[in-house]
Amino acid sequence: MKTSLKDKKVLLGITGSVAAYKAPDLIKALKEEGASVSVVMTDASSHFVTPLTLEIASGGKVFRGLFDEPMAHIALAREADLMLLAPATANLIGKFASGIADDLLSTLLMAFRGTVIIAPAMNWRMYENPVLQKNLGYLKKSLGVVEVPPETGKLACGEEGMGRMASIEKIVEAAVDALGPQDLAGRKIVVTAGPTREYMDAVRFISNPSTGKMGYALARAARRRGAAVTLISGPTSLEPPHGVKFLKVETAAEMRDSVLKHLRGSHALIMAAAVGDFSPATRSKGKIDKSKVNTLKLKKAPDILKEIGSKRRKPLIVGFAAEAGENLKRAREKLREKGADFIVFNDITRKGSGFGAETNRVVVIDKKGSTEYPILSKDEVSEVILDRVAESWA
Numbered sequence: 001m002k003t004s005l006k007d008k009k010v011l012l013g014i015t016g017s018v019a020a021y022k023a024p025d026l027i028k029a030l031k032e033e034g035a036s037v038s039v040v041m042t043d044a045s046s047h048f049v050t051p052l053t054l055e056i057a058s059g060g061k062v063f064r065g066l067f068d069e070p071m072a073h074i075a076l077a078r079e080a081d082l083m084l085l086a087p088a089t090a091n092l093i094g095k096f097a098s099g100i101a102d103d104l105l106s107t108l109l110m111a112f113r114g115t116v117i118i119a120p121a122m123n124w125r126m127y128e129n130p131v132l133q134k135n136l137g138y139l140k141k142s143l144g145v146v147e148v149p150p151e152t153g154k155l156a157c158g159e160e161g162m163g164r165m166a167s168i169e170k171i172v173e174a175a176v177d178a179l180g181p182q183d184l185a186g187r188k189i190v191v192t193a194g195p196t197r198e199y200m201d202a203v204r205f206i207s208n209p210s211t212g213k214m215g216y217a218l219a220r221a222a223r224r225r226g227a228a229v230t231l232i233s234g235p236t237s238l239e240p241p242h243g244v245k246f247l248k249v250e251t252a253a254e255m256r257d258s259v260l261k262h263l264r265g266s267h268a269l270i271m272a273a274a275v276g277d278f279s280p281a282t283r284s285k286g287k288i289d290k291s292k293v294n295t296l297k298l299k300k301a302p303d304i305l306k307e308i309g310s311k312r313r314k315p316l317i318v319g320f321a322a323e324a325g326e327n328l329k330r331a332r333e334k335l336r337e338k339g340a341d342f343i344v345f346n347d348i349t350r351k352g353s354g355f356g357a358e359t360n361r362v363v364v365i366d367k368k369g370s371t372e373y374p375i376l377s378k379d380e381v382s383e384v385i386l387d388r389v390a391e392s393w394a
């Protein structure tokens with residue numbers, strides 16, 4: 001369970017767009033972040049999604065008519081921490097910008113005093129219409145409304161263009177940005193993730209089973225807490241988290257160069273990548289004839305952590321020690337050897353820990369000692385690590 005929206009009340013307004021069928025997934029995603037979600041739907045939206053479906057998804061009553069519950073338009077507005085309009089029709093955006101309050105949702109918008117996020121969804125002709133753009137511009141500039149812009153792609157009408165509602169992930173990220181803790185705002189953090197590939201020829205390489213999940217989770221969590229994040233990643237099959245600067249590398253040498261380049265002005269380096277320790281002594285241009293190879297000569301790959309850690313001016317450094325067996329002593333040595341501020345130790349032979357797993361069981365080591373954490377999801381481990389980073393800056 002993620003907790004970025006824990007104890008937060010989101011009032012979700014659903015309007016008459018085809019994209020309303022995505023509302024149950026959006027409700028689910030908001031609840032997964034810990035939010036409680038109250039749903040208000042317009043009459044038009046009920047042509048696209050049923051009140052019953054939304055009631056089941058939200059686990060609560062779905063509000064519809066202005067006169068069904070006489071004071072709902074005030075009570076719901078008073079209780080909510082955030083109003084989210086997704087999908088938002090051109091009609092609703094126009095009403096909101098003009099001060100029209102002729103149904104429950106538009107009246108709630110008039111009574112609500114907190115942050116409003118809107119995710120428009122409509123045909124590209126409607127989205128590009130100067131009236132719609134004028135209304136959106138006014139809402140954003142004068143009222144501080146946050147728009148999660150629509151995406152370009154195939155629309156329900158069969159045409160291509162800008163108008164498809166933003167992804168659920170982007171909408172949830174906007175809600176987290178508006179309501180979640182921002183204790184890393186103003187901080188620049190470089191995160192590395194994934195494996196590296198050390199090539200012996202054009203097609204063969206040495207690598208490791210790192211999936212990048214831990215580093216991607218860290219990058220996402222740091223961005224959500226307000227940091228400007230650069231994620232430098234070896235080859236993975238993961239989607240880069242929304243809102244981070246993303247750089248792809250392959251070899252340990254490329255990762256080193258990229259880290260050095262992007263570290264300037266950064267406050268922290270979190271090295272979650274499983275950087276190769278060895279690489280073939282030479283890299284042939286073509287494909288080596290297998291009958292000609294009996295042994296493979298190796299050389300040490302660059303030790304990025306040590307190189308940065310031994311600099312006089314360095315950011316806060318978090319390293320990872322994936323060790324086989326309970327080799328805490330080795331992890332403690334690593335803290336000193338690499339000049340790191342924290343080493344996150346995990347025993348890759350334990351169940352629910354290490355490469356590819358959804359969870360991790362870590363011990364965080366710093367100069368004062370070590371703290372063992374229970375088995376946690378990689379999102380939760382990220383929060384624990386970032387809590388420690390934030391504490392050391394407090």
Ligand SMILES: Cc1cc2nc3c(=O)[nH]c(=O)nc-3n(C[C@H](O)[C@H](O)[C@H](O)COP(=O)(O)O)c2cc1C
Pocket residue numbers: 014015016017018019042043044045088089090091092121122123126
């Ligand atoms: C099949 C169909 C699809 C529609 N899709 C959209 C849409 O994606 N975006 C939009 O702004 N309006 C769309 N409309 C028009 C709105 O439903 C209409 O403007 C309605 O008055 C909106 O009411 P509401 O804002 O109270 O929900 C669609 C209409 C129909 C018939």
